[in-house]
Amino acid sequence: MSENQETNRDREIREQMKKQYLEEETKLQQGMEEEESALRDYFKNIQKPLPSDPTIIRRKRYNEKMATYQEVIKDISLKEMVKTIWQYEASTPEENETLYDCKQFFKWRCYEGMGACLAMTSLISFFNRRYLSYTAKGLGVFVGLGTGFAMGFLRSTQYTLQRLEELGQDYYLGRLAINEIEDFRMDKVIKKNI
Structure with a gap:
């Protein structure tokens, strides 16, 4: 057992x-x-991705901004805008005269800049003609023209603002110029960024 x-x-x-x-x-x-x-x-x-992901939130905000910009820009054409700016006529003869002077100054500054940059690129391509192809020379011409135009634009901006500021507060364009100068003064910009 x-x-x-x-x-x-x-x-x-x-x-x-x-x-x-x-x-x-x-x-x-x-x-x-x-x-x-x-x-x-x-x-x-x-x-x-999480719905609270910062990249998704930024992308949504960016898409919303782009949608609003596209709605605003939809009816604007660049040709009409440039034509309107170039043919703008002010309400007083003093403003018209100042605008005409500024446009002429802008044209001549652009011609000077384009001529100088075109001469530089032409000299460079002439002295390096053995090594540069025809496309590089053509590209140099277009780069010279574009750089000269930008240089002329930048050089004429200060003159234009000074001339418009000389009109004073009595004229619309003078007030615009003074407001622009006040908005972009360096001491204001530095205080804003600090």
Whole structure:
């Protein structure tokens, strides 16, 4: 009987060990499944950006701004704008005379700048004619013209603002020039940025 009791006891112990083993195995399997599902969810969500992501917020704001700009600019054509600026006529003869002088000064400054830059690029291409291709020479001409135009524009801006400022507060263009100068004074800009 003692052998029988031992075998029964061994069976009970084996059954308990089997139960413990099966319970531990099911726990491990459940834990692994939970980890696997958590990892699967993590990798699914890693592709989706968060709605509070600053880059998404910036992109939305940028798209909204661009949409409003496109609505505003939709009806404006560059040719008409330049034509309007160039043929602008003020309400008083003094303003018209000042505008005419400023336009002439702008033209001559652009011609001077274009001539100087064109001469520089022509000299460079002449002295390097063995090494430069025809396309490089043509590109040099266009670069010279564009640079000269920009240089003339920048050189004539100060003169134009001074002439318009001389008109004074009595004239619309004078007030515009004074406001522009006041807005972009360096001491104001420095205080604003500090």
